[in-house]
Structures are given as structure tokens and as C-alpha cells.
Amino acid sequence: MSGPQPNRPSDTALAAAAGRELATFSRVLYERGWMPGTSGNLSRRGDGARRDVALITASGLAKGELTADDMVAVHAETGVGLRPGAPRPSAETVIHAAIYQATDAAAVIHVHSPHATAVACRYADRGRPGTLPLERFELLKGLGLADPSRAEVPVFPNWPQVARIADEVAEFLKGADRPPPGLLIADHGITVWGASLAQARDRLECFEAIAQLITLGVPPAGGPAPRSSPALTAPTFPGPARAAAPTSRNGHRHDQHD
Numbered sequence: 364m365s366g367p368q369p370n371r372p373s374d375t376a377l378a379a380a381a382g383r384e385l386a387t388f389s390r391v392l393y394e395r396g397w398m399p400g401t402s403g404n405l406s407r408r409g410d411g412a413r414r415d416v417a418l419i420t421a422s423g424l425a426k427g428e429l430t431a432d433d434m435v436a437v438h439a440e441t442g443v444g445l446r447p448g449a450p451r452p453s454a455e456t457v458i459h460a461a462i463y464q465a466t467d468a469a470a471v472i473h474v475h476s477p478h479a480t481a482v483a484c485r486y487a488d489r490g491r492p493g494t495l496p497l498e499r500f501e502l503l504k505g506l507g508l509a510d511p512s513r514a515e516v517p518v519f520p521n522w523p524q525v526a527r528i529a530d531e532v533a534e535f536l537k538g539a540d541r542p543p544p545g546l547l548i549a550d551h552g553i554t555v556w557g558a559s560l561a562q563a564r565d566r567l568e569c570f571e572a573i574a575q576l577i578t579l580g581v582p583p584a585g586g587p588a589p590r591s592s593p594a595l596t597a598p599t600f601p602g603p604a605r606a607a608a609p610t611s612r613n614g615h616r617h618d619q620h621d
């Protein structure tokens with residue numbers, strides 16, 4: 364069986380366009396502070412007959428300064444580089460490959476966004492994959508879930524050997540029934556996928572916003588948030604009218620929801 368041949372002339376323009384798209388998304392996510400230093404990685408799988416190839420950000424480069432030339436062609440489902448002498452692909456390419464192998468994703472984004480990372484630390488189960496249960500949140504509707512009222516997000520240990528993380532991701536996805544399009548890695552960050560980079564980015568924004576609510580004190584699951592939650596009872600806007608109204612605290616919560 365002959366392997367993928369990403370250097371055919373007909374592929375060059377497509378690869379350049381995909382590379383520019385990856386560079387643009389990288390810069391935007393970097394500017395949000397979600398890819399500090401050279402961290403984070405993005406990939407995009409080829410379309411149609413080129414589904415066996417993925418372009419991924421090169422290792423060790425600042426994500427706010429990438430160009431189309433900084434993307435590396437790899438085999439989508441193994442992560443093996445396809446061009447001898449090309450820059451080294453992201454150290455976490457094998458995690459992208461595990462996702463492409465088990466799902467219909469066409470794009471994968473991995474960042475170190477602060478709230479998702481904080482929640483990953485909190486819900487880690489040391490030494491083995493854990494679970495972050497999510498219920499109620501309006502933004503769950505932005506994740507393309509089979510049941511948008513709830514999700515169980517896996518939380519993987521941050522093994523020093525990335526291949527071990529990838530193996531656990533592959534094992535989870537193989538056995539999962541319609542898993543959410545994202546996973547957390549304890550002490551590390553979040554990886555999200557979708558049918559395009561734009562969809563993966565949208566889903567990432569929803570995950571990060573839900574994680575921010577959790578870091579503010581909202582319980583991730585188990586019915587309505589308790590009114591005694593310290594983060595929710597603080598009189599954030601004690602204006603005269605609100606301070607005089609006995610129900611001002613609950614009213615404030617509804618104001619924020621909208």
C-alpha cells in the first residue's frame with residue numbers, strides 16, 4: 364500500500380490555505396492568553412481523498428507568530444511525519460491522531476486556557492482517567508452533544524510520556540458512547556475538536572466559559588446552584604435600588620444569565 368503523498372502539485376494550494384487558516388486561529392487563541400509561550404497546538408485534517416493527511420502546528424514555535432510554512436504534514440491517524448527533513452510536528456501530535464482515529468473530527472485544538480486548566484486540576488483522579496460531570500449549563504448547547512442537558516468530560520492524567528496520554532485517550536474514545544467533543548488533561552489544559560477549526564474554536568469557547576463558571580463557585584452538576592454558594596452571594600452591585608429589594612440577590616443571578 365502506498366502512503367500519503369502530500370507534495371503533489373494539486374495539494375500545494377490546499378495545504379497553503381489550510382496552513383494560513385491554522386496560523387490565523389493560532390494567533391487569535393494566542394492573543395487571548397490561551398497559548399502562553401510556545402504552548403498549545405492545532406491541526407486540521409484533509410478533506411475527501413486527503414483525509415489521511417493532517418496539517419499540525421510545528422513544535423516549539425510561538426503561536427502568535429506562525430505562518431503557513433510552520434505547519435507540518437503528518438498521517439492523520441498515526442501522527443507520523445510525511446516529509447523527511449520537515450520541522451518537527453507538535454509534541455502532542457499523537458493525541459490529535461488518537462482523536463482523528465476514533466471520531467469524525469476534521470480539526471483539533473489544544474490550549475492551556477486558565478479556567479479549563481483549573482477545573483482539570485480539581486477533577487483529576489490521580490493516576491487514572493477521571494470525569495467532570497456537567498449539567499444545566501446553557502452553553503452545553505454549544506457543544507453538539509447528543510443530550511445537550513448533560514455531559515461527562517474525561518480528565519486524563521498528565522503523564523510525562525505524551526504517548527501514554529494518547530493511549531488513554533484512544534482507549535476512552537473506543538469505549539465511549541457518543542462522548543463530548545472535548546477532554547481535559549490534569550495540570551495541563553483542554554483539547555477540543557469539531558468539523559472545522561471554527562466549530563472546534565466555538566466549542567472551546569463554550570467549554571472555557573463553563574469552566575469559568577465552575578471556578579467562580581457554580582457546582583458543575585447535581586441540580587441548581589445552591590443559593591448559599593459564596594461566589595454567588597457576594598453583593599457585586601450593591602446599588603440603592605438593589606440593596607433595598609429583599610430579592611435582589613436572586614434577581615442579580617437572573618440578570619447575569621441573560
Ligand SMILES: [Zn+2]
Nearest residue numbers: 402403551552
Ligand atoms: Zn499542552
